[in-house]
Amino acid sequence: MGVDLGPLVKDVKKIIKFEDLVGKRIAIDAFNTLYQFLAIIRGRDGTPLKDFQGNVTSHLSGLFYRSLNLIEHDIRPIYVFDGPPNPFKQAEIQRRREIRNEARKKFEEARDLGETEDAAKYAQGSSKLTGAMIQESKEFLSALGIPIVEAAQDGESQAAYLVSTNQAWAVGSQDYDSFLFGAKKVVRNLSMNRTRKIRSTVVTVDIEWLSLEKILFSNNLSREQLIDIGILVGVDFFPGIKGVGIKTAYKLVQQYGSLDIMLEKDIEIRKQKISGLLSSETVQAVKNIFLNPVINKNISSLKWKTPNFDKIREILIEKHNFNSERVETGLSRLKKRGSARQKTLSDFL
DNA sequence: CCAAAGGA
């Protein structure tokens, strides 16, 4: 639920394929991905996948098959997990909690009334990522041999840092927020499935590659101005100004140059003085989060290890009753990949 | 979301 920069990026996004990412390291926003899995991996009535004890397993299914596909294409994922949230994010966290509770109520109502289609619709927004699920996701990724990075605060900023220090080639996220954090490149829709149906109409979902430099250049903006646009329309750390969307925000920033100047001149936005809508202190504080984020710089070197097959079996089959045949076919794909890599390596030597 | 089964 990050900032919607849609109209600003629409002309600069490049459609790519998995093959274009061979050998590349992608710093994936873990929370973003896990929430995506929880929202989408569900049965007909909207119920998530669960084991016999009633534990939700949609995220594990998503991580397993997604990782298989990435590894088979020799793409190197790094999962970046959020740390404790920045205090400025509390209001947004509370807002999301309320939206989720509302969705959950509507989901349960519709499900109990047997209104499957409605139930499925509301189910999407009702999922909660628990501490136990986060912990187990880390354990599972480690079993797959995929490196994990713990962010000091926001995963997006930590992922952006990995790109700027050349430890990753791009950030992998559905959100555009990492651009405000200075991510040079972002890859969106990093998935296999090329079609998605939204109410009987089938839409193709392509992998998108976006560069901060191109976005700024084509819109004639600086990164600070992009942040100002974000503050006007709303980001995780500030709700934005009511009634101001991306187009208005862009026009205002182009016209005045910056939020600081708008505040100095105390311009009117929708018949209201801007000084009554946000303070200079707030602007500075929010800008500072994006420009000088708290980063975990103490990262152990990123290594992709041989998967621990027994650990994967233990988590999926023993703990969560995944079908063992399905898991084994998955594992054999991983083994094949491993031997192919070893072969190319020995050829090289 | 992704894999596997089912139809064409």
Added chain:
DNA sequence: TCCTTTGGG
């Protein structure tokens, strides 16, 4: 063999 539908946990 390709494309659509169904089921996974």
